[in-house]
Amino acid sequence: MSDDGTDGDLGVLRHKRDATRYRILVEIAERQPAVSQREIADAIGITAQAVSEHLGDLADGGFVDREGRGRYRVTKEGVDWLISRTDELSEYLDHVTSDVLGDVEVETALADGPVEEGDRVGLSMREGVLHARRVADADGDAPDTDAASGGSDDAGATAVAVTSGESGDDIGVAEFDGVVDYELGAVTAVTVPGVRDGGSGAVDPDRLRDLAGDADLVVAAGTEALAALGRIDRDPDVRFGTVDAVREAAMRGLDVLLVVVAGDLAAHAEGLRETAVSYEVVDASRGT
Incomplete structure (x- = not known):
């Protein structure tokens, strides 16, 4: 021994x-x-x-x-x-x-107004990004209400700032209390057949354009999907790592349009089934 x-x-x-x-x-x-x-x-x-x-x-x-x-x-x-x-x-x-x-266990947030290290901040989720605004300084004193720096002081979830920053800066937050109140996003999936089965030409461009207009984030999974979006002059926001990207975006409150080659749909659906995110597959083929 x-x-x-x-x-x-x-x-x-x-x-x-x-x-x-x-x-x-x-x-x-x-x-x-x-x-x-x-x-x-x-x-x-x-x-x-x-x-x-x-x-x-x-x-x-x-x-x-x-x-x-x-x-x-x-x-x-x-x-x-x-x-x-x-x-x-x-x-x-x-x-x-x-x-x-x-x-x-330190998250990153965008500051809504000036924040000093040690301040308690209120947290909110907007456009898929965590935001923080000061609700009390390091001594526990509440700031004067300033509409330009985040609005109401009625913060549901709070944390402590571990770095300082001005409005729009990235700051670190920790010691969380409460839950950030926001709605999960939804995922709408449009399947595009493989190139041997018609590829992007099988998708109704008008239907796809309408769906893309309603989405916060447009994702293309596969070359045929990219081509389908090209037919409506819409560049995708995400092209790579799409299984994780779709899930993460929806969990952060963004509504996602997933344009996906039919053979890749199962992998995305499996990733979403592991979360509370809802999704639907929409038929956007020509003639429907």
Whole structure:
């Protein structure tokens, strides 16, 4: 068993041997006194021969007592070692949760008016973008109402600004309270047949033009779809990564027109089924 400077520096994570022995000791403690090397091997993903070798070293080191064939018990020294390594892991997990993941949970918003670091801001979603306006400074004092900087102070969801900025700047926000109130967008899908089945020429341009005019975002998935939009002189807003783009845009409140080659529709539908976003497939073929 390793005691060569691993105390306090996460030896269990830094040394594969100690990590394996930690897991073996846990399995023994859970199953003792009747311990199957095969069960331990299956549980931690190593061979039974490797388990046997580790058990021999653990017994020689005084961390495990052999009580006969297939019977082992963790000693007091083994329990103490497990506790010390578990405490190290617990401290590390606390660090990851509070210091690392806590920093990750920072969203970006556009400032509606000047914001200082530490201000509490109200959050809103507009045109698929998170916006923030100051509702209280770092001391908790409410600002004077300023229609030019975001309107009403009746903020449903709030956060704390972690960077400063002027109106239109990108700022970081964290420590969220409440839920941003906005409606999810909807997705309208127009399928375009493959080129051998008529391609873009099979789509009614007038119908497609009307649908594009009602959408916040127009997405083309596939060359035939791009050509169909070209027939109405409409450049798509998105052409690549469309499965994720359609889902993300709709979840941020945008109504999306998805013009998609028929064979690619299933992948987009599957992505949308994982969310609460509604979608419909519209027949925009000529003659309908």
